[in-house]
Amino acid sequence: MAAAVSHKKDPLIRIARRDSMPLWKSVLVRVIAVIASLLVAGIIIYLLTGASPLNVYKSMLQGAFGNNSANYSQKTWQTIRDTMMLLCIAVGLAPAFKMKFWNIGAEGQVLVGGIVTAACMIYFKDLPPVLLFIVMFLGSLLAGALWGLLPAVFKSKWNTNETLFTLMMNYVALQLTSFCVAKWENPVGSNKVGIINQGVENQQGWFPAIFGQDYLLNVILVMAVTVGMFFYLKYSKQGYEISVIGDSQNTARYAGINVNKVIIRTMLISGAVCGMAGFITVAGSSHTISTSTAGGKGFTAIIVAWLAKFNTFTMILIALLITVLDKGAIQVATEFNISKDMSNMITGIILFFIIGSEFFINYRLIFRKKEKEAA
Amino acid sequence: MGGFVTLFQQAVAFGTIIMFGAVGEIITEKSGNLNLGVPGIMYLGGISSLLGAFFYENSTDNPIPIVCVLIAAVCAFLASALGGLIFSFLTITLRANQNVTGLTLTIFGSGVANFFGGSLNQLSGGVGQLRVPATSDAFRAQLPGLSNIGGDIGKLFFQYGWLAYVAILVAILAQVYLSRTRTGLNLRAVGENPATADAAGANVTLYKYLATCIGAGISGLGGLYYVMDFTQGKWANDGTIESLGWLAVALVIFTTWRPKNAIWGSYLFGLLYWVYMYIVGISRASQELFKMLPYVVTIVVLIIISLRKKRENQPPEALGLPYFREDR
Amino acid sequence: MDNNIAVSMRHITKAFGTKVVANKDVSMDIHRGEILALLGENGSGKTTLMNMLSGIYHQDSGQIFVDGQEVHITSPKDAYDLGIGMIHQHFKLVDVFTATENVALGMDKSAAKNNKEIAKGITEICEKYGFDVDPKKKVYNMTVSQKQTLEIVKTLYRGADILILDEPTAVLTPQETDKLFAVLRNMKADGKSIIIITHKLHEVLAISDRVSILRKGEYIGTVETKDATVQSLTEMMVGQKVELDIERPETENKELRLTISHLSCLDKYGVKALDDVSLEAYGGEILGIAGISGSGQKQLLEAIAGLQAAEDGGSIVYIDPETGKKEELIGKSVTQIKKMGVALSFVPEDRLGMGLVGSMGMTDNMMLRSYKKGHSIFADRKAPRELALKVKEELEVVTPGIQTPVRKLSGGNVQKVLVGREIAAEPTVLMAAYAVRGLDINTSYTIYHLLNEEKKKGTAVIYVGEDLDVLLALCDRIAVLCDGKLNGVVDGRTATKEEVGELMTNLKEKEATA
Numbered sequence A: 001m002a003a004a005v006s007h008k009k010d011p012l013i014r015i016a017r018r019d020s021m022p023l024w025k026s027v028l029v030r031v032i033a034v035i036a037s038l039l040v041a042g043i044i045i046y047l048l049t050g051a052s053p054l055n056v057y058k059s060m061l062q063g064a065f066g067n068n069s070a071n072y073s074q075k076t077w078q079t080i081r082d083t084m085m086l087l088c089i090a091v092g093l094a095p096a097f098k099m100k101f102w103n104i105g106a107e108g109q110v111l112v113g114g115i116v117t118a119a120c121m122i123y124f125k126d127l128p129p130v131l132l133f134i135v136m137f138l139g140s141l142l143a144g145a146l147w148g149l150l151p152a153v154f155k156s157k158w159n160t161n162e163t164l165f166t167l168m169m170n171y172v173a174l175q176l177t178s179f180c181v182a183k184w185e186n187p188v189g190s191n192k193v194g195i196i197n198q199g200v201e202n203q204q205g206w207f208p209a210i211f212g213q214d215y216l217l218n219v220i221l222v223m224a225v226t227v228g229m230f231f232y233l234k235y236s237k238q239g240y241e242i243s244v245i246g247d248s249q250n251t252a253r254y255a256g257i258n259v260n261k262v263i264i265r266t267m268l269i270s271g272a273v274c275g276m277a278g279f280i281t282v283a284g285s286s287h288t289i290s291t292s293t294a295g296g297k298g299f300t301a302i303i304v305a306w307l308a309k310f311n312t313f314t315m316i317l318i319a320l321l322i323t324v325l326d327k328g329a330i331q332v333a334t335e336f337n338i339s340k341d342m343s344n345m346i347t348g349i350i351l352f353f354i355i356g357s358e359f360f361i362n363y364r365l366i367f368r369k370k371e372k373e374a375a
Numbered sequence B: 001m002g003g004f005v006t007l008f009q010q011a012v013a014f015g016t017i018i019m020f021g022a023v024g025e026i027i028t029e030k031s032g033n034l035n036l037g038v039p040g041i042m043y044l045g046g047i048s049s050l051l052g053a054f055f056y057e058n059s060t061d062n063p064i065p066i067v068c069v070l071i072a073a074v075c076a077f078l079a080s081a082l083g084g085l086i087f088s089f090l091t092i093t094l095r096a097n098q099n100v101t102g103l104t105l106t107i108f109g110s111g112v113a114n115f116f117g118g119s120l121n122q123l124s125g126g127v128g129q130l131r132v133p134a135t136s137d138a139f140r141a142q143l144p145g146l147s148n149i150g151g152d153i154g155k156l157f158f159q160y161g162w163l164a165y166v167a168i169l170v171a172i173l174a175q176v177y178l179s180r181t182r183t184g185l186n187l188r189a190v191g192e193n194p195a196t197a198d199a200a201g202a203n204v205t206l207y208k209y210l211a212t213c214i215g216a217g218i219s220g221l222g223g224l225y226y227v228m229d230f231t232q233g234k235w236a237n238d239g240t241i242e243s244l245g246w247l248a249v250a251l252v253i254f255t256t257w258r259p260k261n262a263i264w265g266s267y268l269f270g271l272l273y274w275v276y277m278y279i280v281g282i283s284r285a286s287q288e289l290f291k292m293l294p295y296v297v298t299i300v301v302l303i304i305i306s307l308r309k310k311r312e313n314q315p316p317e318a319l320g321l322p323y324f325r326e327d328r
Numbered sequence C: 001m002d003n004n005i006a007v008s009m010r011h012i013t014k015a016f017g018t019k020v021v022a023n024k025d026v027s028m029d030i031h032r033g034e035i036l037a038l039l040g041e042n043g044s045g046k047t048t049l050m051n052m053l054s055g056i057y058h059q060d061s062g063q064i065f066v067d068g069q070e071v072h073i074t075s076p077k078d079a080y081d082l083g084i085g086m087i088h089q090h091f092k093l094v095d096v097f098t099a100t101e102n103v104a105l106g107m108d109k110s111a112a113k114n115n116k117e118i119a120k121g122i123t124e125i126c127e128k129y130g131f132d133v134d135p136k137k138k139v140y141n142m143t144v145s146q147k148q149t150l151e152i153v154k155t156l157y158r159g160a161d162i163l164i165l166d167e168p169t170a171v172l173t174p175q176e177t178d179k180l181f182a183v184l185r186n187m188k189a190d191g192k193s194i195i196i197i198t199h200k201l202h203e204v205l206a207i208s209d210r211v212s213i214l215r216k217g218e219y220i221g222t223v224e225t226k227d228a229t230v231q232s233l234t235e236m237m238v239g240q241k242v243e244l245d246i247e248r249p250e251t252e253n254k255e256l257r258l259t260i261s262h263l264s265c266l267d268k269y270g271v272k273a274l275d276d277v278s279l280e281a282y283g284g285e286i287l288g289i290a291g292i293s294g295s296g297q298k299q300l301l302e303a304i305a306g307l308q309a310a311e312d313g314g315s316i317v318y319i320d321p322e323t324g325k326k327e328e329l330i331g332k333s334v335t336q337i338k339k340m341g342v343a344l345s346f347v348p349e350d351r352l353g354m355g356l357v358g359s360m361g362m363t364d365n366m367m368l369r370s371y372k373k374g375h376s377i378f379a380d381r382k383a384p385r386e387l388a389l390k391v392k393e394e395l396e397v398v399t400p401g402i403q404t405p406v407r408k409l410s411g412g413n414v415q416k417v418l419v420g421r422e423i424a425a426e427p428t429v430l431m432a433a434y435a436v437r438g439l440d441i442n443t444s445y446t447i448y449h450l451l452n453e454e455k456k457k458g459t460a461v462i463y464v465g466e467d468l469d470v471l472l473a474l475c476d477r478i479a480v481l482c483d484g485k486l487n488g489v490v491d492g493r494t495a496t497k498e499e500v501g502e503l504m505t506n507l508k509e510k511e512a513t514a
Helices: A023-049 A053-065 A069-098 A106-123 A129-158 A162-184 A216-235 A237-247 A249-254 A259-286 A297-307 A312-335 A342-362 B002-030 B038-059 B065-093 B098-123 B133-140 B151-157 B162-180 B182-192 B194-199 B204-230 B240-254 B259-278 B284-290 B293-308 C046-053 C076-081 C099-104 C115-129 C144-157 C174-189 C201-207 C230-238 C297-305 C334-339 C351-355 C362-366 C382-394 C411-424 C441-456 C468-474 C497-505 C509-513
Strands: A013-017 A363-367 C005-016 C020-031 C035-039 C061-066 C069-071 C084-087 C162-166 C193-198 C210-215 C218-224 C255-266 C272-283 C286-290 C315-319 C326-328 C344-347 C429-433 C460-464 C477-482 C485-491
Touching: A023 A053, A023 A342, A053 A069, A053 A312, A069 A106, A069 A216, A069 A237, A069 A259, A069 A297, A069 A312, A106 A129, A106 A162, A106 A259, A106 A297, A129 A162, A129 A259, A129 B293, A162 B240, A162 B284, A162 B293, A216 A237, A216 A259, A216 A312, A237 A249, A237 A259, A249 A259, A249 C351, A297 A312, A297 A342, A297 B098, A312 A342, A342 A363, A342 B065, A342 B098, B002 B038, B002 B151, B002 B162, B002 B182, B002 B204, B002 B240, B002 B259, B038 B065, B038 B098, B038 B133, B038 B204, B038 B240, B065 B098, B065 B133, B065 B204, B098 B240, B133 B204, B162 B182, B162 B204, B162 B259, B182 B194, B182 B204, B182 C099, B194 B204, B204 B240, B240 B259, B240 B293, B259 B284, B259 B293, C005 C046, C020 C046, C020 C061, C020 C193, C020 C210, C035 C046, C035 C174, C035 C201, C035 C230, C046 C084, C046 C162, C046 C193, C076 C084, C084 C144, C099 C115, C099 C144, C115 C144, C115 C174, C144 C162, C144 C174, C174 C193, C174 C201, C193 C201, C201 C230, C201 C497, C210 C230, C218 C230, C230 C497, C255 C297, C272 C286, C272 C297, C272 C460, C286 C441, C286 C468, C286 C497, C297 C344, C297 C429, C297 C460, C344 C351, C344 C411, C351 C411, C362 C382, C362 C411, C382 C411, C411 C429, C411 C441, C429 C441, C441 C460, C441 C468, C468 C497, C477 C497, C485 C497
Parallel strands: C020 C218, C035 C193, C035 C210, C084 C162, C162 C193, C272 C485, C286 C460, C286 C477, C344 C429, C429 C460
Antiparallel strands: A013 A363, C005 C020, C005 C061, C061 C069, C210 C218, C255 C272, C255 C315, C315 C326, C477 C485
16 A cells, blocks of 8 residues: 555756845836847747838837827827826826725726716717816726726625625626617717817817827826826825725724724725726727727736736836837738737737736745755 | 517527537536636637648548538647646646636637737638638538428528537537536536545546536537538628627626536527517617626626525636645 | 555655744654544644645655555645545635536646436445535535535545544534444445544544544654543643743632623634533633634634623623723623723734734824724824834844834734734733734743732733643633533632643533523
């Protein structure tokens, strides 16, 4: 019987959690990951198009920031605008994720915020501009908050799985959007809402250009939220409660924190900021509403927030990286006459590498030492 | 009656897509892996089958139906399983977060699929010009003999492409596997309580890898059915597969993680989704509200199972959680 | 080798990390067809030793022989293959599975049988030894005792000849214990070897043939049960009294601070963890709570802290030292208790899972219980930072900086942070659970000193401990819990180690009910 058990040795590689890693090293790991992913993506692009990877990366940069003085400013501003939208959603997700509440529902929260904004632009266009602006702003916050509230209530009361709940809420919001699009379609039969209040003298509800820049207000609003959220999470009492719950609900109860209340409050905030992203998109950039208003950014933002470890300033960098890739890939596609959906493929590859690289930051590999047993 | 027959036929065709998706995801989730990459995986399955069929049909003057079927199906399954493998490697071996990895897989899958789909369309001279008639016809073949049954009965039950019946078969096999076999029992234990499964001698890592890859392969067949049968071998970058993928994730909850419930659940989702077409006098806008029904029903089911706390209906207890042996 | 020996462990040493040696050069034998009790205090290394037999851990050095052949057990499966099965304190069962499915789990394909055959096998085992298991019942519908029975049946079904039970009676009622012992005797009669890990002396005497004793990871000896008495076993288990140089100032101005009466609490499984306990705590004294771990200490402290619901009829009254006002604490939340002005400090057993936030630095941890202070929406970090610096300096906390996550500090420094914070709150009641567990000597003395300082200030200190030498050297009075009941209160200055050890392990039925 004893012979059945062979002389097993320790496994070749053991994995152990790292205590800590110096900042420069963890940055280095991520940089290596990005470079490696760009290499892999480059090889794939080369195989598909035969174009030199260097040229491809050059045209990617041009896609994001322009290649001549004529479109330099325009392209750059579009990149900034899209970065801001992605950033805004990621910032909205930060408090929920920090609390270890998996809000996968940003897509829907953005959409309902956008719906309310569009509705205000259509129905309240006679309001004074400032008042309209405030109504749109508050309305979108409220809508997003409501979309976040529902899963939070059920989570706190009955421990309903929030990942699946928020995910489903996305599609309820999506169909709601389709409903509104059909209701508001312009011209009739196009199944599109069209640009709202275009050609109307005041372009009611549109973000005004500041210093001649159409998207500067987007930047101001999103940066305000980004900075505000940073301070809220880091310095406010409520932010402190969120961190404690995220670390251990047991400790939170020991400290006298009402866990259910904080879960609901935090999701209200998270949903509201995501709703605001919808407001900024509709009023500040597209001036229309469609089922692609959120355009998957609600999902991408989850990855941004997660990779940034809930630090809203780090999110700026990651959001920028992803947007640049996206814009760049579209440019590459046009230039080399391939499908622009390549951007998602490249983004996916790069994210896989960054996600995978986290392992080497959190864990270290211990290789089996040379035989020490003298059998 | 005629109206209902058409509705039912639509529901079955629609349901078949998500049944594949859901059954595959059930197997994956039973191992404790919450793979939110289902839409991406279905994309991978769909485009790979199309690519395979396209190149085969263009390489020969007389495509043989059985070879068409084999190439398309094997391509779909392998490409999807490869998606599952990426997910497994990142979440199991590299211990990445499952939600984040799954969502990235969805982005990646949709990118790959639409990129190649778009390229295929370009190759064949524009959207709508792409055709793989031999393969599509081979997949749309109906069951010999039975399809001749006339009347409403025949229309209701026997006039679908054969993959629709394969879907039912796969769901039944998955049900039997999970509830009746020894390895199915071990798999469920891995998803419920990996430490216990480990202590009992089941190889947790292996089970998770296999369940996720095979589950992904099955989900990918949903993409195959969509491309080859539902859209008859065309490709459109319209995001339909993605929404179907999420519907499949919803269906997993609706079935309370039982493949047998996916059979009727998927058709019910189809009915709910298409029912607006048969309600007289509603506006096109309201029709969109009706399409919300499958998701609303899923939310209601999710709430009910958390309220009733019936243990059999809960998600696998370790769903979404990583398992590392050193932690015990 | 002796044919009668089923398992032989030789010179087994196992260490965790570089500091904690769980087992040191342990050698012992298990005979065929015997019930061997493995006796020792908490932390004496009993479970670790047995985990090496069952494949959970692997020894750093030393050899294991089964049936005279050296074996290498690297996984639970290896152990099963050798006929060794262990029933852990935390059952390894899948809740949503039936009994049959749990038995079938992980079985070799070669041994594959359908569920009907397995159910039949279960019934046969039950009939043979007198178990009572319904093969179709789901585990989540089972009582703790039924789950344990299922674990034993599972192990037997898999062909175990050597069964290890880790504190099997801890979760059982007396009636269930009797039933368990009856089947253990049946199994012994069938030639099985049984090792029962325990620290309940009357059970050792009732069931075992031989007793092996471990103390602080070392093997002390083995005696025939028939030659042993409660006293002799206690002596071997606790060892010679070690004189500790812990100061114990005389109590001044002793005044009643807490009156606990008829307190009963349930644990998370709904089992009575604390049973009709009545006790007083005085300002200016250290009240020790002794008992085998899991005797209700956790529930007692958490009930006082407002974290544990109490059964009807219990009461905890706090008497304010300033005003003399009496406040009922039961039914109040942590926040409510704080708002009533009760200055309660609590050093919980689970330092990083309850007392501190592991991912935060010292500063942020200092404010855990006081962050709500003030009306600003922003948390004041100035005072906590000063406190963190003060604690760091006064208690000599070794940390790269007060912002370094406390999770990264060593155990002793983590505890200094926690105790430092709780004492800084100027409590009138200070509760500390296992405050020196895992700490080195110097840090331990720092903690004792801090507790004594609090006592001198007039604080009512409640100290839950496991080292009897420390309890006897530090505390003024020692309340001994046994199976959730108060089994006696002794004077810390006059009581002997054996006296307390016996109260911990041997419930005085009559007095407890009287």
